[in-house]
Amino acid sequence: MLNQILEKFGINALNYQIEEFGSGLINSTWKISGEKNYILQRINTDVFKQPEVIALNLSQLQTYLNNKYPDYLFVAPLLAVNGSSLAVNEDGIFRMFPFVDNSTSINSVTNYKQAYEAAKQFGKFTFLLKDFNAAELRDTIPSFHDLTLRYREFENACLNTTATRLEQAKWTISEINRHNDILSTYEELKNSGKLLVRVIHHDAKINNVLFDGNWNGICLIDLDTVMAGYFISDIGDMLRTYLSPANEDETDLSKIVVDEQCFDAIYNGYLSEMGTELTSFEKEHFIYAGKFMIYMQAIRFLADYLNGDVYYHTTYAGQNLNRANNQLTLLNQLIKLEDKIRLTNHSSIKE
Numbered sequence: 586m587l588n589q590i591l592e593k594f595g596i597n598a599l600n601y602q603i604e605e606f607g608s609g610l611i612n613s614t615w616k617i618s619g620e621k622n623y624i625l626q627r628i629n630t631d632v633f634k635q636p637e638v639i640a641l642n643l644s645q646l647q648t649y650l651n652n653k654y655p656d657y658l659f660v661a662p663l664l665a666v667n668g669s670s671l672a673v674n675e676d677g678i679f680r681m682f683p684f685v686d687n688s689t690s691i692n693s694v695t696n697y698k699q700a701y702e703a704a705k706q707f708g709k710f711t712f713l714l715k716d717f718n719a720a721e722l723r724d725t726i727p728s729f730h731d732l733t734l735r736y737r738e739f740e741n742a743c744l745n746t747t748a749t750r751l752e753q754a755k756w757t758i759s760e761i762n763r764h765n766d767i768l769s770t771y772e773e774l775k776n777s778g779k780l781l782v783r784v785i786h787h788d789a790k791i792n793n794v795l796f797d798g799n800w801n802g803i804c805l806i807d808l809d810t811v812m813a814g815y816f817i818s819d820i821g822d823m824l825r826t827y828l829s830p831a832n833e834d835e836t837d838l839s840k841i842v843v844d845e846q847c848f849d850a851i852y853n854g855y856l857s858e859m860g861t862e863l864t865s866f867e868k869e870h871f872i873y874a875g876k877f878m879i880y881m882q883a884i885r886f887l888a889d890y891l892n893g894d895v896y897y898h899t900t901y902a903g904q905n906l907n908r909a910n911n912q913l914t915l916l917n918q919l920i921k922l923e924d925k926i927r928l929t930n931h932s933s934i935k936e
Contacts, residue, residue: 587615587625590679593665593672596623612809622684623663627677628809636678638723639809640670646784646811649717657713658804660685688795688803694827697850702802703794703827704854707786707819710805712858714784719813722784726810729787730818732771732881739884742891750891754906757887760913767880770873774815779866785814789822816859816867821878823851828875829915833882836907843918848926872926875919883912 588598601619617623628636640662647661662670662680672679694700728734743751743758751758774780786793787810795803826832828847831840852871856863889896890905897905 586676594681624682642722698800700850701854704851706802708855708858719784739888742888746891780815789819817874820874824875825878838914841914879916883909
């Protein structure tokens with residue numbers, strides 16, 4: 586299977602070692618090691634239904650960045666022999682990337698420098714593309730971070746689930762409803778026109794940043810979700826996934842805490858690049874970004890549980906309900922510390 590795909594990129598598989606690589610849950614990934622090193626991916630077309638849209642977006646961004654910022658490391662897909670970045674056979678749709686040598690990726694934040702450098706990389710990416718017309722990018726996952734849509738999906742799930750699941754999720758549903766001011770705020774922000782439409786990564790987890798041996802950020806990877814959007818998506822993703830040492834599968838809710846120094850690292854790292862570009866209105870909603878993303882992820886986990894666990898992979902019964910409770914605990918922890926975080930160090934956060 587892979588030998589045929591490698592041939593499409595002009596690579597003789599006999600001269601290379603092929604091994605599964607990384608911890609991504611969407612696309613299948615292999616490292617191709619030899620005279621040069623590469624990353625080969627098979628695109629999950631159940632999630633990304635139009636891979637050609639991804640290819641078009643990345644080609645536009647590569648052209649722009651190469652022209653304006655040629656020293657910026659943009660890890661774009663390589664072209665196959667036929668001139669396309671997509672290679673197709675009966676096993677799927679593939680693309681090849683150069684492997685960034687002397688780099689490392691991690692799955693969780695273990696020190697504040699990592700959080701700072703990751704936030705800086707996501708901020709730098711959006712800053713460098715501030716003059717790129719974001720409207721030229723097509724949506725690779727339509728309505729990906731549309732909280733209004735996600736809330737409607739949750740309401741429909743409540744109406745169509747079993748009585749047993751509805752009863753088991755009683756507390757979780759009540760917490761979602763108790764915090765629906767987050768939805769109201771989102772709709773107000775979106776309708777106000779005060780959140781600027783920018784080029785946003787939309788998947789700002791720590792494992793989408795490459796680091797050098799001293800934990801300096803090198804570049805961003807996994808660019809399939811780069812689309813037009815609001816800064817709250819990337820900030821929210823970082824706050825959701827960096828702030829607590831416990832990940833979203835932790836069932837001991839006492840371990841879910843908000844690390845205020847980690848918040849500082851994210852805030853300072855992102856604003857080191859975007860501080861002059863974000864409006865004062867956007868800066869005021871920095872903490873809200875975390876509430877927005879944590880709340881939306883709780884809704885998505887809960888809706889999937891109510892729907893019978895059809896989207897997120899589970900390894901035991903009730904896992905998506907536990908994930909939703911985990912996220913709601915994180916949300917409550919952030920809200921509890923909100924005033925303290927705002928008053929301690931961040932005068933620009935005034936919401």
